[in-house]
Amino acid sequence: MRFIHTSDWQLGKPFGRAPEEARAALQEARLGAIDTLARAAQANDAPLVLVAGDVFDSAEPGDRVYRQALSRMRQAANVTWVLLPGNHDPLRADGLWTRLKAETPPNVIAAIAAEPIAIGETAVLLPAPLTHKRSLSDPTAWFDTAETAPGALRIGLAHGSVQAFGSDPDTNLIAPDRARRAGLAYLALGDWHGRLRIDERTHYSGTPEPDDFGREATGLALLVELTSAGAPPQVTDLAIGRHHWIEADWSLAAASDLDALLAGLAPERALQDVVARLHVSGLVSLGDKVAVRRWLEDALAHELRWLDLDLGGLVTRPTDTDLAEIDAFGDLRAAAERLNAMAAEGGAEGRLASAALERLYVEHHRAQRPGEA
Structure with missing residues (x-):
């Protein structure tokens, strides 16, 4: 199977230091990345797009950003989008994700529960939605004991750090060998805004639209091809960003x-x-x-x-x-x-x-x- 791994869209990011015209263009480019991802999915015969957290920059992105995001995903009707709550837009009772779950188009899946999601007949997705901005526990720990059908491709989807990236070194930490422990064919991670390979089965895609200076290998998404649970995935960088x-x-x-x-x-x-x-x-x-x-x-x-x-x-x-x-x-x-x-x-x-x-x-x-x- 083939799918696209992306993360950290952070739709609605304010870009407060930029002049007004630049702010508007940079914000619009983040929405435009959804359309570019849809075209990449169609061109590469990868009709599944996994978004590993931080779909929105905050839990209250505003109606226009929210509606634009759903509308653009809805228009790519032959692409299935899986959205995961991250630390910028964590899962809260009666909040953004409750609304989104109720209003998602048929081709959008809000992965708001830590439970397996069947992907076709050969794969199972194990999502790790964040319920708080900061957590001391590993959100992927439940992957190890998750029961799936024999021979199914187990794909993890999570948002957090496998190492200290910044000012919160002890929060949302993910075991660096989680893919091996949980028997994952692939672990799609978000949180780090640059492209980063942890091991052959564990990757950060980075944000599809660059958003700051000093980022290495950003503006990308990953095309992932899985052939069997035992074989390593084939991972290809896709250029997505405009700026x-x-x-x-x-x-x-x-x-x-x-x-x-x-x-x-x-x-x-x-x-x-x-x-x-x-x-x-x-x-x-x-x-x-x-x-x-x-x-x-x-x-x-x-x-x-x-x-x-x-x-x-x-x-x-x-x-x-x-x-x-x-x-x-x-x-x-x-x-x-x-x-x-x-x-x-x-x-x-x-x-x-x-x-x-x-x-x-x-x-x-x-x-x-x-x-x-």
Whole structure:
């Protein structure tokens, strides 16, 4: 049998730091991943999609997100979707999952009970729904003693950590050898947002739509093929995500250095699908810093989905040419030299003086060349 393993959709994720337009696009892309997963299931003759927890970002995702999710899954009528409560959307009495269980389309299964679910005639799914955000017990422990028909392919579906991933190292922990202990043909895990192989039968798929910087191998789902309970599964990565998240440190000696860096930013991606966090540093002339800022903030930022820009490490060393462009001999030249001296002293006042000198340079150019403002 073939199926797709995915997890951590976190529909409704707010992306609070992003600008409004980027937030809306990133949220919509998470819903769009459902459609991409449906197409992948159809193209690979894998009509079963297992979602290993965190379908929603919270237990109250809002009516639009909730309805959009069910509607998109309903439209893929030849695909069966199995949804598991995770730590972001745990199972609670009279909550999200009670509503979802009552309103699921015929092709959607809400796996809200720790009991076997027959999958066709040859496989049985063992789900481990989370009932709390944090639990000290292993939600998959019951797999070991679960009774299934002889020869049936036993597939585990769970959400939690087989190792300490973050700030909650002792919660929702899953035994790393659970697949062996419980005689599983495959254990589909969620919680870790990047692709991760624990052993040949135990895998994290990661989130299908990237959602943060610093994730390795994300934006994927897994195509899993099982031939028999004894044979290892064949697991293939499927590219699902639309957006590409990049974090980079750029060091500049001159504005012209930007050309090569920009060319290598995302050569195989459409810029409108790139989210970038750039830390720019270096020692440049005042004119070059203004040119760099203008190009990044007024051009690149509008081409990308979202640019999170840090210019704090880009330090200016104004040249005589920079100061002369403000004023050759007059009062403005004196003010510029005074600000330059204060900036060289460093500290909080020095940073303010450097910003003021840059502003003076920009405003002078704006006054002299109004068409470039």
